[in-house]
Amino acid sequence: MDIIWEGIKQAFILIFTGNREVYDILFLTIKVSGSAVFLSMLLGLPVGILVGLNTFAGKRFLVAVINTGMGLPPVAAGLFVTLLIWRSGVFGFLELMYTPSAMVIAQVLIASPIIAGITLAAVQQINPRLRQQALSLGANRLQVLWVLIKEAKLPALAAVMAGFGGVISEVGAVIMVGGNIKGETRVLTTATIQMVRMGEFAVAIALVVILLVLTFIVNLILTLIQQKEGSIWIKRSLR
């Protein structure tokens, strides 16, 4: 029990005394997972919307692929990226192995199917009459798409939260492609593992506390946006 209190105390000391190493780890975590979620949105949202709204041959197959991707084990993503980017791999010449970029790539592979999948499910829930109504009011294709995207805004936020949750808590892939290098590719999760391996349990607990606080803050912000948007959305539909 002592060690837990000691760890929580240590967390506050590390945060408020501005411990350089801890801040570096925290900022790298935000940078890597933030970029990964951002890129995953750029990839996942359009894919989810386009696949969800259109009917075409092979759609079911594609949806099944995306749904499988939602459950893609992070270590599989890690191994796959490793094989592509290590020196002898197809993209070896980019020299991405053991860099934060490699971690972002692996995380994008994990998060984008989650974002695409949830978005896809959400846009399929949109009342099909909305589209016809928009068309009958004289909207062109792009305007129809815009209306539909606006309708899918709330579930898209949920998709982003799920994607963020998927990557911020991940260790297997980032340790494989990042190498857990101190000061360069060590994020909160892999630093925690390293501290446990080194027997530094108080610091490990401190890092976990910081990770939880970070996850909570990000989700709180996204939830606030979602709930605010949600109440506007409800008011508008009641009108």
Added chain:
Amino acid sequence: MVIFTSVILLISSIFLGISCKAETKDAEIILATTTSTYDSGLLDVLLPVFEEEYGYEIKPIAVGTGEAIAMGERGEADVILVHSRASEDKFIEDGYGTERFDVMHNDFVVIGPEEDPAGIIGLGASEAYIRIAETGSPFVSRGDNSGTNKKELIIWENAGVTPEGDWYLETGQGMGATLRIADEKSAYTMSDRGTFLSQEENLILIVLVQDDGILFNPYGIIPVDPETHPGLGINYEGAMELVEFITGAEGQDIIRKFGMEKFGQPLFYPDVIKK
């Protein structure tokens, strides 16, 4: 899937910019090493000094000796720092490394619960292993093809015992994690002395067998041969400078002093400049 990843790779590299890496291209050295050099904290004091003085950026990848050697064989690392003499010699014979250099040594210890159910205290390592197997006392192995794991298997072989059965557990993890598992299970295990000392305060296990010749644990550093892996951009020059530093007066001195303050005894003994 491949197309998808390629798209991701492309977009990511545009976003993150290949610009930030270009300048450090030749100044970067990938060092594949064992978890013991890393988890003990030695590399944290050794490498910054080298980076500062020689102007390189080191990327230490702490795996196990088995994986470190495999990384060298594939040309994914520029230099390896490991501890498994037989594998190291084979690595050079097969043409993957140019030359092996002595760095330091410590020794392995067999540890276990104070009650010592198999009664191995003070025995030689092989006799101790025979007793553990005979009594079916729980023994935790790293089982990860690391230098420590290889040494453990040599001792089993020497003892004429095939380690298998309910009592023999393989963790597949590094020394730190394996020590914790052995501790929770009140089991026997073998550890390099450095990692054991650095974790001792968190453990109830104690040293039962030590000072046996078979437990000697030398570490070697080997630059990866760039000619075996043309086109992979192996930083041989950087690797040689690291060798020069680690086997030189300054590196050896850091190794000698490491751990004295915290543990009251060194965790590693330098082998080149002994003083």
